[in-house]
Amino acid sequence: MNELESYKKKLSVAEEKVKILEKMIEDRTRELYTSNQDLQRKNQDLEQFSYIASHDLQEPLRTISSFSDLFLHRYKGQLDENADKYMSIISNSALRMRALVKNLMDYNRIGLTQARTEVNCETVVREVESDLADIIYKTGATLDIGELPVINGYEMEIRLLFQNLVSNALKFHKSRKKPKVEISATRESVCWKFAVKDNGIGIDPVHQEKIFLVFQRLHNRSVYEGTGIGLAHCKKIVDLHQGEIWVESTLGQGSTFYFTIMDPKTL
């Protein structure tokens, strides 16, 4: 009888616990739903803001750029030497700012346009190689493309990712040394791990995290061209594929950029 009473009591406590837990789950679900809605709204506001900011900036910039070019074209040599120089600086800066704004707009668009598909990385990298044929020819670079997998991802973004990494590898090469870029992939337990290895100038360990932030430049623009957004693009693309990106490098001895792309089938 005592045992029966004890079981009854335990059962009643367990039932009460279930009720409390159910109430907690409901409260938490409601809370998560509200904060999710809130985040979506804030995200839309941010997208809207950056779209308007970058889009509206383009117009006056285009005007500055066109009129400074027009000015240079019509009045070059008619004013003093400084005037020509100042106008060139205005024109170049306006051009650079247009490139920055365009890159910002591209950055915002990552992941918005398409759905995931099967992406043959080897085909993508071959296409990137063909797009970069001019710089490959000029620098005398060699690209060693290993066996690359077919993954599930955003094709346009994956292409941009390889394009950024390979063109960085070609850009930051040592003077009088032909760039050599090796692209490979290995299968890890739940993802693919890609490596883009170069024999370039390398990156100081103190900068190795900073390089993935928007508009971070480590080098003077006159030495290496660019807006400083390429690796931020890469990070955003890798994030979109639930992966990670990092670099292993020794200054003066080349860099290897690694990134992982999660295989959704294993999740």
Next chain:
Amino acid sequence: MKGIIFNIAEKFIATRFGEEKLEQILSACELETIEPFVGPGTYPDNDLMEIVHTAAEKVDLPVPEFMKQMGHFTFFKLAERYPNFVAPYSNPKDFLMTVDNVIHVEVRKLYRDTQLPVFQYSEPSENELVITYYSKRKMYDLMEGLINGVAEHFDTRIEQRHSRYEKDGHEFYDYHLIFS
């Protein structure tokens, strides 16, 4: 204090001293909480202390010893419930070093209103680790018991040297651990 600790305390008493003893102890306690404790719930710290003090008296153990034994039991219960936090490590030092920046991070994701102790680590040598513990709850004996549980789980001897001190008006507790 989160309900999971109350549930472990109940389980500890029931396992070690019997269901009947647990009933006696809970009946003798003057608790602020009326409903049964559930893992994700948050309950007054005083309720746990009331359970611990009443239980220690009823089982004739000094409170610090009771807490140490409960800490030891707690480690195994947590490891059983969350094996993924323990399984990847082959030695106690590597595991202990993940408590603050891996385990506590995950706990915060699940329980926003949780108040976790703060740990700081220093490694005087390869086989030593100093964990500086800070918590308003000052559950030093429970932590000692937890470390004893870690040692047993990894089948390693951990010598513990303790020092309690004050800095900027706060009380800290160092667990100087020597692994052998």
